[in-house]
Amino acid sequence: MKYLLAVLFGMLMAFGATGQGLQPDALVKSVTNDVLEIVRKDKDIQAGNTRKAVELAEVKVLPHFDFAHMTRLAVGKAWRQASPAQQKALTDEFRTLLVRTYSKALTEYRNQSIDFKPVKMQPADTDVVVRTLVQQSGSKPVEIDYSLDKTDQGWKVYDIAVAAVSLVTNYRSSFAQEISAGGIDGLIATLRTKNGGGDAAVASKQ
Amino acid sequence: MWLCIKSMALALVAAVLMGGCATTAGNKDPMEGFNRSMFAFNEGLDAAVIRPVAKGYEFVAPSFVRTGVSNFFGNIADAFIAVNNLLQGKAVEAISDAGRLLVNSTVGMLGLLDVATEWGMEKHEEDFGQTFGRWGMDTGAYVVLPLFGPRNVRDGVGLVFDVAADPLGHVSDASVRNSLAALRLVNDRAVLLPADKIIDEAALDKYSYLRDAYLQRRRSLVFDGRPPRDPEFD
Numbered sequence: 019m020k021y022l023l024a025v026l027f028g029m030l031m032a033f034g035a036t037g038q039g040l041q042p043d044a045l046v047k048s049v050t051n052d053v054l055e056i057v058r059k060d061k062d063i064q065a066g067n068t069r070k071a072v073e074l075a076e077v078k079v080l081p082h083f084d085f086a087h088m089t090r091l092a093v094g095k096a097w098r099q100a101s102p103a104q105q106k107a108l109t110d111e112f113r114t115l116l117v118r119t120y121s122k123a124l125t126e127y128r129n130q131s132i133d134f135k136p137v138k139m140q141p142a143d144t145d146v147v148v149r150t151l152v153q154q155s156g157s158k159p160v161e162i163d164y165s166l167d168k169t170d171q172g173w174k175v176y177d178i179a180v181a182a183v184s185l186v187t188n189y190r191s192s193f194a195q196e197i198s199a200g201g202i203d204g205l206i207a208t209l210r211t212k213n214g215g216g217d218a219a220v221a222s223k224q
Numbered sequence: 225m226w227l228c229i230k231s232m233a234l235a236l237v238a239a240v241l242m243g244g245c246a247t248t249a250g251n252k253d254p255m256e257g258f259n260r261s262m263f264a265f266n267e268g269l270d271a272a273v274i275r276p277v278a279k280g281y282e283f284v285a286p287s288f289v290r291t292g293v294s295n296f297f298g299n300i301a302d303a304f305i306a307v308n309n310l311l312q313g314k315a316v317e318a319i320s321d322a323g324r325l326l327v328n329s330t331v332g333m334l335g336l337l338d339v340a341t342e343w344g345m346e347k348h349e350e351d352f353g354q355t356f357g358r359w360g361m362d363t364g365a366y367v368v369l370p371l372f373g374p375r376n377v378r379d380g381v382g383l384v385f386d387v388a389a390d391p392l393g394h395v396s397d398a399s400v401r402n403s404l405a406a407l408r409l410v411n412d413r414a415v416l417l418p419a420d421k422i423i424d425e426a427a428l429d430k431y432s433y434l435r436d437a438y439l440q441r442r443r444s445l446v447f448d449g450r451p452p453r454d455p456e457f458d
Contacts, residue, residue: 119426182444
């Protein structure tokens with residue numbers, strides 16, 4: 019069950035708004051270091067202040083995530099049957115869920131050190147995986163891989179795999195389960211309930 | 225008592241696995257009903273006993289003690305990991321694992337310090353389930369075992385061998401053996417405590433969240449972190 023722990027560390031890696039125009043590996047590194055630097059100094063976040071962690075994520079990390087792409091991957095085949103309004107609602111709710119989870123993980127960060135592996139990429143590549151390794155004493159290091167693709171707004175993260183568990187596609191069967199029970203609106207409603215009735219402060223910032 | 229638990233556990237595993245050998249075509253979780261009740265049982269046991277004890281342990285044992293405990297059991301496990309790497313034909317890794325055991329048992333003071341990692345000898349994660357996977361055995365259905373948690377049939381069969389080969393099982397003094405086994409369980413659980421809140425935050429349905437994470441993880445491990453890309457992806 020050690021992979022459970024990995025879920026935690028995976029959520030820790032972060033991407034700062036500083037990284038525009040950087041290559042994917044440099045981007046991952048600069049943002050991660052930025053955010054962890056802040057968390058190391060912030061006693062409130064360490065003490066479990068999720069609100070503050072959410073604010074940090076909103077400013078530093080989320081600009082580098084492509085939530086529409088993530089949601090499309092998590093929803094899978096049913097995505098094409100969803101109306102644009104449903105797609106928007108799904109993306110907003112999934113974004114909120116991921117942000118809350120991520121922020122919770124930030125509050126649990128305890129000085130683990132991170133190795134960044136350089137990416138061997140060709141100039142023409144538009145889809146790359148950046149590999150990192152979280153070192154922790156007493157157990158095997160946990161690998162965290164970021165999938166990024168090149169968009170008009172620069173490189174964006176569309177998947178994070180922690181110990182080979184994709185945090186995005188891991189939702190596929192529970193999403194499919196919800197859709198077969200209550201349709202796409204059923205899934206939206208479930209996500210909304212899970213997010214506490216749609217935490218407007220987070221969801222509407224898209 | 226350890227032996228008794230062990231044989232009970234093995235009998236249970238065997239019984240469940242035989243049920244799990246039924247066809248799995250197109251459905252990764254054909255025994256979902258059974259699995260969900262086992263999952264609920266394990267969750268109940270965790271909430272009532274294992275988790276509170278792990279929290280108490282985390283509270284009284286300082287972090288360097290817990291790291292030492294993790295290192296100690298990790299060192300014992302390296303012997304077992306070396307054997308599995310050897311069975312998978314990965315001689316270089318097996319030699320490195322044996323080297324880790326040697327270094328950590330001596331310089332690392334009976335395994336309390338993980339010196340080998342600092343010296344650049346990477347820790348591996350291997351078990352019999354992965355070995356069988358390497359040999360081409362199919363995963364079979366997903367099963368949730370009482371106490372042991374998520375497995376697939378292949379890893380469940382592997383578990384029978386894992387338990388039989390567990391170095392702790394060969395400690396002759398029963399009270400020492402039981403205390404060590406309990407310490408290992410509690411320490412392992414304490415390591416996972418921070419993950420609890422995050423999973424509760426993340427999962428719509430904890431059962432399927434953990435199931436899918438387990439299946440993804442095991443698939444990757446068999447390929448040593450480089451599985452062929454999932455055709456479902458994209």
